[in-house]
Amino acid sequence: MAPESSALPALQLNANASSDRTVYDLLMANRLSCVLTVAVQMRVFDAMQTKGPMTRAALVAHAGVTLRGAHAMLIALYAAQLLVLDPSGASDPQHADARFMPSPTAATYLVESSPAYLGYLVEMDGDDFLTPEKLRHALTSAKPTVYGATDPWAEQGKDPVKAERFTRGMRSISTEPARALAEHVLMKGPDAPTAVLDVAGGSGVHVGALLSAHSDRTATILELQSTLETTTAYLASLPEAVRRRVSYRPGDMFTDSWPTADPNSGRAFDAILLSQILHDWAPRECGLLIKKAFETLPAGGRVLVYEKLVDDDCRGPLMTAMVNLDMLMWTEGQQFTPSLLRDLLQAGGFTDVATHSTTGYWSVTVARKP
Ligand SMILES: C[S@@+](CC[C@H](N)C(=O)[O-])C[C@H]1O[C@@H](n2cnc3c(N)ncnc32)[C@H](O)[C@@H]1O
Known part of the structure; x- marks a missing residue:
């Protein structure tokens, strides 16, 4: 099998380059995400993993595409290093007998049976692909535009299919960071939180990871009823020893009171998790959430804000700066910088604010109630 290069294809951003490459790379990033999305929708990686390496004729039979289409798709995914050549076929990727299979990256993140599957996010994004037209609309609108003129959370409350699709997408996004947070040094040792309130906990993936990693913890998920239907279904797949510690x-x-103690253990919450919540809201609503977190916690309790942050100088990470455009379309919020987050937490009375990176683009910002 041809090895996957350690230098993954990345946008070569160099403002001082005298070539046109930077602009080409930026423009073609859209083609990359387009072919990735369609491959996930057509279950190409799943089919290769379960049925074995595929020639282009096999892809025609699997996906109902033309031979020319199969060739273009395979070459694009191969160049993107999402596919590798299987040694049982031709060594020339252009040859009709070339047999393609998922690269290690694709096998980990794009095959549905993998625990780190990101395909639900890819599918969710594919349904609401950020086109220039949609971006223009979002840029000129004061409110989220993803579902037209309606509030996204109200819309999902009315439409269980949308709620389920969104929550599944969030689960894809949060699986790996949830595992990393649960295993972070902050979650270990005598000072680690024992009872956690996960505010707007979505799919429950954070609580699942935390309680699976630490048998002495309990947690409560505060969520909209419409989302909780998916949350409970997901957590039902976890072992009983984990499930019985979840409330x-x-x-x-915003409008309901937050519990102050975990109903299972009776312990006062010593940590509140806000994972990808503050980035959904305008500063006023963020201030309200921080105030509620402060009022809910006992002295010494901590708030954990889990986000993909943009650097203070806004020069990167590029991916996170782009997520800001999604926030524009989907929410009323933004991707925070460390200093914006620190100011918000300090304005709410929290002290000892510190940001720790966990995995990939993710970091957790921890602050303590004095
Ligand atoms: C971006 S998702 C984050 C989910 C989860 N914390 C994670 O990191 O995977 C935002 C969540 O906020 C929830 N939400 C939105 N408005 C809410 C409200 N008013 N009260 C409670 N939850 C809300 C949504 O249902 C959704 O699950």
Whole structure:
């Protein structure tokens, strides 16, 4: 099998380059995500993993594409290092007998049976692909535009299919960072949180990871009832020893009161998790959430804000800066920088604010109630 290069294809950003390559790379990034999305929709990686390496004729039979289409798709995915050549076929990727299979990256993140599967996110994004037209609309609108003129959370409350699709997408995004946070040094040792309130906990993937990694912890998920249907279904797949330490609190995090103690253990919450919540909201709503977190926690309790941050100088990471455009379309919020987050937490009375990276683009910002 041809090895996957350690230098993965990346946008070569160099503002001082005298070639046109930077602009080409940026423009073609759209083609890359387009072919990735369609491959996930057509279950190409799954089919190669389960049925074995595929020639272009096999892809025609699997996906109902033309021979020319199969060739273009395979070459694009191969150049993107999502496919590698299987040694049982031709060594020339242009040859009709070339047999393609998922690269290690694709096998980990794009095959549905993998625990780190990101395909639900790819599918969700594919349904609401950020086109220039949609971006223009979002840029000129004061409110989220993803579902037209309606509030996204209200829309998902009315439409279980949308709620389920979104929550599944969030689960894809959060699986790897949830595992990394659960295993982070902050979650270990005598000072680690024992009872966690996961505010707007989505699919429950954070609580699942935390309680699976630490048998002495309990957690409560505060979520909208419409989302909790998916949350409970997902957590039902976890072992009983984990499930019995999870509590659910249906409610609106803005208008309903937050519980102060875990119903299972009776312990006062010593940590509140806000994972990808503050980035959904305008500064006023963020201030309200921080105030509620502060009022809920006992002295010494901590708030954990889990986000993909943009650097203070806004020069990167490029991916996170681009996610800001998704926030524009989907929410009323933004990707935070460390200093914006620190100011927000300090304005709410929290002290000892510190940001720790966990995995990939992710970091957790921890602050303590004095
Ligand atoms: C971006 S997702 C984050 C989910 C999860 N914390 C994670 O990191 O995977 C935002 C979540 O906020 C929830 N949400 C939105 N408005 C809410 C409200 N008013 N009260 C409670 N939850 C809310 C949504 O249902 C959704 O699950």
